[in-house]
Amino acid sequence: MAYRKIEQYDDNVTKQLSECYKTIIASTGEDPQREGLLKTPERAAKAFQFATQGYEQDAVAILNSARFKEDISEMVIVKDIELYSMCEHHLHPFYGKAHVAYIPNGYITGLSKIARVVDVYARRLQVQERLTTQILGAIKESLNPLGVAVVIEAKHLCMMVRGVQKQNSVTTTSSFDGEFLNNHITRNEFLKLISANLD
Ligand SMILES: Nc1nc2c(ncn2[C@@H]2O[C@H](COP(=O)(O)OP(=O)(O)OP(=O)(O)O)[C@@H](O)[C@H]2O)c(=O)[nH]1
Numbered sequence: 001m002a003y004r005k006i007e008q009y010d011d012n013v014t015k016q017l018s019e020c021y022k023t024i025i026a027s028t029g030e031d032p033q034r035e036g037l038l039k040t041p042e043r044a045a046k047a048f049q050f051a052t053q054g055y056e057q058d059a060v061a062i063l064n065s066a067r068f069k070e071d072i073s074e075m076v077i078v079k080d081i082e083l084y085s086m087c088e089h090h091l092h093p094f095y096g097k098a099h100v101a102y103i104p105n106g107y108i109t110g111l112s113k114i115a116r117v118v119d120v121y122a123r124r125l126q127v128q129e130r131l132t133t134q135i136l137g138a139i140k141e142s143l144n145p146l147g148v149a150v151v152i153e154a155k156h157l158c159m160m161v162r163g164v165q166k167q168n169s170v171t172t173t174s175s176f177d178g179e180f181l182n183n184h185i186t187r188n189e190f191l192k193l194i195s196a197n198l199d
């Protein structure tokens, strides 16, 4: 599937989702016909499609679109990639940052493509653990690198605004492959570099 940005919303999906949101609004006792709420179902329908646009996008195709032959085998790290995703259990956002590294094995990819891949998987119904391993999987498939590492730190609104209501807890997930899995020196170098503050 080709890489497609959401430039146009699907009219049928927007209509279907708008009906759902009208019902949700009415369930509060509010009048969906009230002036301030008239356009809300359609806005919410589009917001939901925006937040789930990753289903329409192919992470490996994105990486391949800027894959260059290069005889380099030093670690490449893109860190502090901000992300917004949606918890599949509560449909509440979770947000934070991803740190992604790989060790090239004949090929490198455009740096921005790494950040795009984070968005492709973040903009789906997710759990943080799967998001982490999916990013790793796409880089592994496209570049066949000597190693890949992904760390995500995120806060879950489902743990903040409802439920257990913890405002400060941060969840960290990681996924390692190749050199990062088998060589603790490489893994430690990565972990040290992502915690370093270069500002
Ligand atoms: N592993 C994992 N769990 C998540 C993630 N996002 C949310 N959850 C958890 O999913 C769980 C769902 O638990 P349930 O007991 O079915 O739902 P609940 O009654 O709403 O749970 P509470 O949030 O504890 O009120 C909760 O513990 C959430 O914290 C995630 O990305 N990964």
Ligand SMILES: [Zn+2]
Pocket: 087, 088, 089, 090, 091, 092, 156, 158, 159
């Ligand atoms: Zn949740």
